Amino acid sequence: MKKIILIFLTLIVNFSFGQTENIINDLTIKSDVISPSQSEIIFENVKIFPNNTQIAIAIIKNGKINFYGINKESDTISTIENQKSVFEIGSISKVFTSTLLADFVIEGKVKLNENINDYLTTPIKNSTEISFVDLANHSSGLPRLPINLDLTKVDLENPYKEFKEKELKEYLSKYLELSNKGKNQYSNLGAGLLGYTLCKIDNDTYESLLQNKIFSKYDMQNSTADITKIKGNLVKGLNNEGKEVPNWELSVLAGAGGIFSTVEDLSHFAISQFDNKNNELTLTQKPTFKVNDNMSIGLGWHILKRKNGGELIWHNGGTGGYTSSMALNLENKNGIIILSNVSAFNKKKRNIDQLCFGLIKTLDEK
Secondary structure (H helix, E strand, O other): OOHHHHHHHHHOOOOOOOOOOOEEOOOOOHHHHHHHHHHHHHHHHHHOOOOEEEEEEEEEEEEOOEEEEEEOOOOEEEOOOOOHHHHHHHHHHHHHHHHHHHHHOHHHHHHHHHHHHHOOOOOOHHHOEHHHHHHHHOOOOOOOOOOOOOOOOOOOOOOOOOOHHHHHHHHHHHHOOOOOOOOOOOOOOHHHHHHHHHHHHHHHHHHHHHHHHHHHOOOOOOOOOOOOOOOOOOOOOOOOOOOOOOOOOOOHHHHHHHOOEOHHHHHHHHHHHOOOOOOOHHHHHHEEEEOOOOEEEEOOEEEEEEOOOEEEEEEEEEEEEEEEEEEEEEEEEEEEEEOOOOOOOOOOOOHHHHHHHHHHHHHHHH
């Protein structure tokens, strides 16, 4: 599987960028939104991206939200209003899938340490036990992707589209094998399986669960897991050269990364994270697995220790045409949310995380 993934990545990331020395910085400084130093951090991190790149940022300081949009066109980086524009959020979707799990736990439908086996009619190979919490914190031992999703035989621009319920059931009953169970092993399959199981428990769709239990509750009016229900402007995903690519359809694994949203909607969800009386959200923030001295995982959220002694809850995401990053300081009610149409296979995609962490650091200093 690792070899297959390497082939997939190699096919997509073989490209070269042009020179960036002549990129024009035309970003607007708004004293009540963004400082010159923040503007410089933004420019330095985004100038390498291709023309037609668009980035939407929510800046949350002491619980107050501001938005800042960026557009690169004709080798010029300028501001744009795009807080209502829709992007794929990729693996940030895992936080929402885990929030659904927290809702199920609070409602008494399941317990975190229970096994999903008891809730599925599909027999699991060798009766292998897999718990809800292990799926949410990536300690189940499941691989990143199912072995019967052959990336050498799929449409690389939409690789998950044909992996549907039939294929997932086939994986569970015929091919499932766990490795490194009880250790941190990031798994898109695991998050997708979690979402699938919750849907089976409630006899409902992933989209319906999200709308009824999360999006409506947190005023996320432009968020959906169904591309046909997108309202407003959908920013087109780009490949490494700035050419438009199709949106990913995650089918049965939608819980791993199938959500479309806006920074405005995500900021509403972020602000709600600061309410320590919200039992559903505080449950997702509690550590359930220690990765190392600097990072633990709650339900979906990664919990990062900072050099200043504080903590951030964080997740990022990436698909063929998009990259995202979201970090929140619960103590100070600060946060940065970034959505972009930078491909996850762009060799500089980590600049989106760097931008997120760079900006949230400035909120401590202001």
